[in-house]
Amino acid sequence: MTLTTDPPAETTTTELLHFSDVAMTFPNGTTALSGVDLTVKKGEFVTVVGPSGCGKSTLLRIASGLTPATAGQTNVATKRIGYVFQDATLLPWRTVQANVELLAELNGIPKKTRVAEAAKAIELVGLAGFEKHLPKTLSGGMRMRASLARSLTLDPELFLFDEPFGALDEITRERLNDELIKLFTEQQFAGLFITHSVSEAVYLSTRVVVMSGRPGKIVETFDVPFAYPRDPEIRFTPEFAELAGEVSHALRLGHS
């Protein structure tokens, strides 16, 4: 297994993540991933869909550097990595402002700078006015916004999302999808996003990657042709339905 933080000579600098023949077998013998090839470039938003337990979260953990792969080549060309989980993971005793400042604080950023960075991130996610609130006084969608803001203070070049909206109601989820698209187009990070929702995958992404059941491997890739910013109404067009149908079909084939 090779983990490097600089791009290999043969790749371009816009390639932020490059997996070649990556595999992951845990010490208990479970092989979660096998033969995964994946590249994510600046300006791309790649969503991974796949059956439960096929290794999607493992893939993200490897991308973040939290878990080393056991085989293959893993190249992540940036240290500015944002990571958002399904659970907003806010500290309950800290206000929104103090939660959003947390990563900058852990990175030793001076108070004045991190206050300014947190204020900017809070504004970007639409939480201005809620700086002094504690997490328990926020809705699920607002907590997720605070979690997004916390990662935004790192000014990520590569943003990893592990099913961040899976626990939210449909309307809140759709609203956050639109806000995430806005952030993606404004902030210019590369996104790697996991979801169980085919519609969310197609709506958000430049590319949708379908994984097979465990050990997960990529069985099909779909380029999404819709321009950004995306009109929420595209979800009701025949083109969208056709693409979502193809992704669902690949997902079912990968299952069997």
Ligand SMILES: Nc1ncnc2c1ncn2[C@@H]1O[C@H](COP(=O)(O)OP(=O)(O)OP(=O)(O)O)[C@@H](O)[C@H]1O
């Ligand atoms: N630390 C670990 N030790 C042993 N097995 C693990 C470990 N972490 C994950 N696994 C196993 O690896 C497989 C892939 O897990 P992972 O969480 O990556 O799947 P997933 O596709 O994200 O699942 P879901 O969609 O249900 O969240 C599962 O069978 C899981 O039980």
